[in-house]
Amino acid sequence: MVVDVVMPKMGESITEGTILEWRKNLGDSIEKDEILLEIGTDKVDSEIPSSHSGTLVEVFANPNDVVEVGKVIAKINTDEDLTVIKTEETKIETPDLESTKISSHQNEVKVRSSVKKVQFGEQKKFFTPVVLKIASEEGISISTLETLRGTGRGGRVTKRDILEYIKDKPETPIEEQPQKVTRISDKDVVEMNHMRKLIADHMRSSLDTSAHVYVITEVDVTDISDYLKTSEVSFKEREGFKLTYTPFIMSAVVKALHANPDMNASIDGSSIVYHKHINIGIAVAINKGLMVPVISKCEELNFLGLCRKVNDVASRTRNKMISPDELQGSTFSITNFGVFNVTMGTPIINQPNVGILGIGTVKKRPVVIENSDGDSIGIRSMLYLSLGFDHRLIDGAGGSQFIDSVRINLEEMDLNQLM
Structure with missing residues (x-):
């Protein structure tokens, strides 16, 4: 019996997907749960396993084709007893795709492969x-x-x-x-991959949507830096991962967002949407790209909970195990370019947020220390925070108050009560 393969629904808001690569050619046999193709959405790229064992007999979509969720993209000839197998595909109407069907003879299938297979040699x-x-x-x-x-x-x-x-x-x-390169005299023209196209579209759209304004402040994180050094070994032995500055900054941001609800809002036409929960997107650099997984309901997490969530979503994002639903719903975003030894930057707002916080690298610098006995100069661990905000909703005073609130929360954090 021939069964349909449809474009799967990869998330609640996903309505279409792009065919990136077929892992099987026409006429190839395939096992159930073996990877059939790779698709990309505006959130994430995913490998799609086959729901049946059999032979791939028809393909209706080529690489780079954009297909609506639920549309038939291929057919598999299977010997499985489908009377006892209830699959998602059997519940979806099959559209008339004769005009786009890849031609085949009645008893013969034309095999045209554009899939590059990795040859590993003999394997046991x-x-x-x-x-x-x-x-x-x-x-x-x-x-x-x-x-x-x-x-x-x-x-x-x-x-x-x-x-x-x-x-x-x-x-x-x-x-x-190697990427596909077209040589034109003294230039090389390289086609963008799927992720880079999405990033380019999102960044351009954000600049066209929001009125970006930036404020920058300097933060003394000497106490936090000392805490990290003294807790490094014991924390990793207990939790299994390294303690970083990010959870400290997230904790300070959550507190600041409570005090400044405009920064945890978004604009819908001429209306302002105030979000009940604080959902923070954290920028994660991956191979030749960037993704922003979201940690939801941060206000319900204690410090250790934030540590575990940050490590979990960052690790799964780098390992391509994050789901599309975890890449949406942010109400504020954080990007840490300090990990690349960058002092400060001006990040682009992640739509539909109205604010994004950039974290610079921590450096020791001579600083004037003010106290009741007089001023002195000491060596302190300092970092720059840069806040990008949407001037359509937030004025300079509001942005300045927010970033100063984050600074105070970091410098006055009670480190003895964290865990």
Whole structure:
């Protein structure tokens, strides 16, 4: 029996997806749960497994085609007993796609492949395409794969197994796959990948939407820096990950947003939408791109909860395990360019937010210290915070009050009551 493969719904607000790559060619056999194709949305790229075992007999969409959710994109000929299998696809009407169908003879299928397969040579064990793809990208040999202990059925190495191995192994340079390059005299013209196109569209749209204004302040984080040093070993032994400045800053921001509700709002036409919860998006740099996963209801999390959430969403984003629904719904955003040793910057607002906080690197500097006994000069750990805000809603006074509130919350934080 022939079954339909439809464009899946990747999130509540996702209405369409872009075909990035078919992992199987026409005429190829495929196992259930084996990766069939990769699709991209305006939130995230995802690998889509097959819901049936069988043979890929028809394809209705090519790479870079944009397809609505629920539309048929391929057909699989399967020997499975579908009377006992209830799948999502059988509940969706099949549109008339004869005009876009790839031609085929009655008893013969034309095979036209644009999929590049990674050749690993002979292997003793079976590995799924997603595991082989990750291994190829990370420079992991097949012999190394065969030594990994798998947690899947029959000891099979799963995606989680190889990601755990990559996380624990020493970092090694990754050989980048070459992009398509068109040479024109003294210039190289390189096609943007899917993610870069999305980033370009979002950044341009934000600049066209919001009236960006910036204020910058300097913060003394000496006490926090000392706390990080004294707690580094014990925290990592207890929690399994490194304690960073980000949760401290998030905690200060949450408190400031409570006191300045305009910064936790958004604009809808001529209306102002005040959000009941504080949902903070944190910018995470990934390979040749950027994603902003969201930590929801931050006001309900204590400091340790923020630490765990920040580590969790950042780790899953870098490992391509974040879901599209976790990339939307932010009410304020934070970006930490200080990790790249940058002193300060002017970040672009993440729509539909009205504010974004940029975090610079922490540096020791000579600072004038004022006290009742007179002024003195000391070496302090300092960082710059830069706030970008939408002047359509927030005036200079409001933006200045907010960033100063964040500064005070950081400098006066009760570190003894954190955990």
